[in-house]
Amino acid sequence: MAYKIDNLLDRVAHRAALRRWRRIADEAARVDLSELRALRQRARHLRRHLERMIHVAENRLALPMIGNAAVATPIGSDWSHRPELWNGPVFPAGYAGVASKQRLGNETTLHHDCTVSELTLRQIRNTRPEDLAPYGLRMDVFRFDGSFLSLVIDLPREGVEGLRKKHLVRLETIVELEQPIEMFARLNVKHGPNTDQIVRELPLHEPQVMVEFDLSYSNFNEKRVEHAWIDLIFEGPQMNQMILRDLTLSRRPRAEI
Incomplete structure (x- = not known):
C-alpha cells in the first residue's frame, strides 16, 4: 500500500524529527x-x-512520465498519436x-520471412x-537469412476516421543504430x-x-x-541493434491554395 504523507499527524511528526536532529x-x-558515538550510529x-x-x-522523477501524451505536431494538426508501445508498459515486454506476425502490445507486429529466427524484440524504459x-x-x-524485416504499426480508429486526400500524414521517430542501415x-x-501505399525513406542522417x-x-x-497502418522496413538488418526511442504520428489538412 502506498505511503501517505498528507495527514496532520505525519506533518507534526516530521517537524518534530527535524527539530530534534537540528x-x-x-x-x-x-x-x-560515548553519547556522540551512539548518536553517530543512529544518524548512520x-x-x-x-x-x-x-x-x-x-531516478523515478528523472524518467519520462508513463502515459505522456505530449506529441510535437505541426500547426493545424487534427490528430496526433504516440502508439502504446512507446507510451505505456506492454506484457510480455x-x-x-521472434516468429513472424508476433505482436508486441495491441498495435505493433513484427513481420519477417527468416527460416530460423535470430531476432529479439523488447520494450525498454527510456531514461534520457x-x-x-x-x-x-x-x-x-x-544472423538473418530472410528477404524482409518490417514492423507494422496500426493506426487507431481516430486516425482513420475522416481521413481525406487533402491530408498530410507525418511520422517522426528517434532511431539509434549500432550499424548504419537504410x-x-x-x-x-x-x-x-483495395489498398493504396506510399513509401518514403527515413532520413537517418538528419537530426x-x-x-x-x-x-x-x-x-x-x-x-x-x-x-490504415505503417510499415517500418529495415534493409540489411543482420548483426545489428536498432532502438526506436520514440515514434509519433500526426495528420493535418494541406493548406488551401
Missing part, C-alpha cells in the same frame, strides 16, 4: 564521546534509509527468437532527459478490397527523423476507408 547537530561538538542508520529513498525518487516517450523499442538481429516507412490505406505522406498522390476512396 538540536543534536548543534550540540554535537559539546556532548560526551537514518542516513541509509534517506539516501535509498532519495536515490529511488531521483519482449520475445527472443531529452526523451518525451517513457518507453522505447529495442530489436537485436543476429529504413523505409510505408503508409497503407485499405479502402474496400530530425521525419517523413510526410501526401495523400493527394493516392487514389483511395475516401468513403470506403476501413483501416
Whole structure:
C-alpha cells in the first residue's frame, strides 16, 4: 500500500524529527564521546534509509512520465498519436527468437520471412532527459537469412476516421543504430478490397527523423476507408541493434491554395 504523507499527524511528526536532529547537530561538538558515538550510529542508520529513498525518487522523477501524451505536431494538426508501445508498459515486454506476425502490445507486429529466427524484440524504459516517450523499442538481429524485416504499426480508429486526400500524414521517430542501415516507412490505406501505399525513406542522417505522406498522390476512396497502418522496413538488418526511442504520428489538412 502506498505511503501517505498528507495527514496532520505525519506533518507534526516530521517537524518534530527535524527539530530534534537540528538540536543534536548543534550540540554535537559539546556532548560526551560515548553519547556522540551512539548518536553517530543512529544518524548512520537514518542516513541509509534517506539516501535509498532519495536515490529511488531521483531516478523515478528523472524518467519520462508513463502515459505522456505530449506529441510535437505541426500547426493545424487534427490528430496526433504516440502508439502504446512507446507510451505505456506492454506484457510480455519482449520475445527472443521472434516468429513472424508476433505482436508486441495491441498495435505493433513484427513481420519477417527468416527460416530460423535470430531476432529479439523488447520494450525498454527510456531514461534520457531529452526523451518525451517513457518507453522505447529495442530489436537485436543476429544472423538473418530472410528477404524482409518490417514492423507494422496500426493506426487507431481516430486516425482513420475522416481521413481525406487533402491530408498530410507525418511520422517522426528517434532511431539509434549500432550499424548504419537504410529504413523505409510505408503508409497503407485499405479502402474496400483495395489498398493504396506510399513509401518514403527515413532520413537517418538528419537530426530530425521525419517523413510526410501526401495523400493527394493516392487514389483511395475516401468513403470506403476501413483501416490504415505503417510499415517500418529495415534493409540489411543482420548483426545489428536498432532502438526506436520514440515514434509519433500526426495528420493535418494541406493548406488551401
